[in-house]
Amino acid sequence: MAEQEKRVVRFKNKRKMAKLFHLKYDISAGQIILDQSKAKMSHNELLVLPNRITERQGAMLKERLTDRFLYKDRKPFISEVEYEFGKIFSVCKSCGFVTDRDKINKAWGGLCRKCFRKYQEEKKKEYQANKDYLKKIRKFKEYIKTSQGMVDAVPPQVIGSNIRMEVIRQGKTMREVARHLNLSDKQMSVLFDNKRLDVDVLQAICEYLMMPMEKALRQPRGVRLKRQDGLPRFWFEDDFRMKNE
Ligand SMILES: [Zn+2]
CATH class of the missing domain: 1.10.260.40 (lambda repressor-like DNA-binding domains)
Structure with a gap:
């Protein structure tokens, strides 16, 4: 098993959830890429954010980018990809875990569910x-x-x-x-x-x-x-x- 895969499996066991991918953007094709590797495969490829997302979240982001009227006639810039990402996802300020915005509770104060639980335990x-x-x-x-x-x-x-x-x-x-x-x-x-x-x-x-x-x-x-x-x-x-x- 490749080191990358092992890492993903370990992460999966810990979280007991879907595989996570690095989010890259191909600036010439104007398309997002989900990759298990962080490494740059071509010079057109840029890592959008250090946080990893699921396949489902990747599809959500892609849909959002295709739907936008703004990007009908031109490819979105990477800053725009980042902006749209921020519109639909919330990044945990403690662990960097990406959660869909509509699944986040405001009371968690910018943390993911797991980190908020931990925080509550500590407070208690x-x-x-x-x-x-x-x-x-x-x-x-x-x-x-x-x-x-x-x-x-x-x-x-x-x-x-x-x-x-x-x-x-x-x-x-x-x-x-x-x-x-x-x-x-x-x-x-x-x-x-x-x-x-x-x-x-x-x-x-x-x-x-x-x-x-x-x-x-x-x-x-x-x-x-x-x-x-x-x-x-x-x-x-x-x-x-x-x-x-
Ligand atoms: Zn967290």
Whole structure:
């Protein structure tokens, strides 16, 4: 099978429709030619448009050109062939597929049926994604008002640093804090490396150190946590979960 034919067959399988041909115009004979090959066979032959059409569409165009009073006494110019083509066909602005004008829906916005469907699907997905995002924002805004949400809004490493500073300031040790919480040294050492610091644990630490919780949640100078829609940016990362979610 010639490469040209193979291409046509592949296209056909994809579209499940009639064979498509290149539209050429023989300027000396004043006739349109449908060709599987794009290649120029004679110097009189010009490709009218890069888009391909069916045999039926070729016949439609030929009929239109023969019928025109204007072309009774002379052969149409190629620009006129192009003009008549545009009168009866619509070329998809996305894929270049040629559809009869009377089979086109204005609502498709210059797309073919297939591309318009695809466009609609994408719009639907976009809309759904936006809806999901807004829902997430609403949930986060509720969550950040809870005591656990307030703790989760600050990375545990920052809280850990604040606690350590306070411990040092009070002349205590982290080991003493661990004893108070009934934590092993090992548990204490990784407490602020976990993804989440439990609000009850933090409260117990703050009570022991007699420090207000806000102080433990304070952002150190020079640290600016990135925000998105008024919420901590890292909450939007895939691995963030609200507690009890
Ligand atoms: Zn298309």
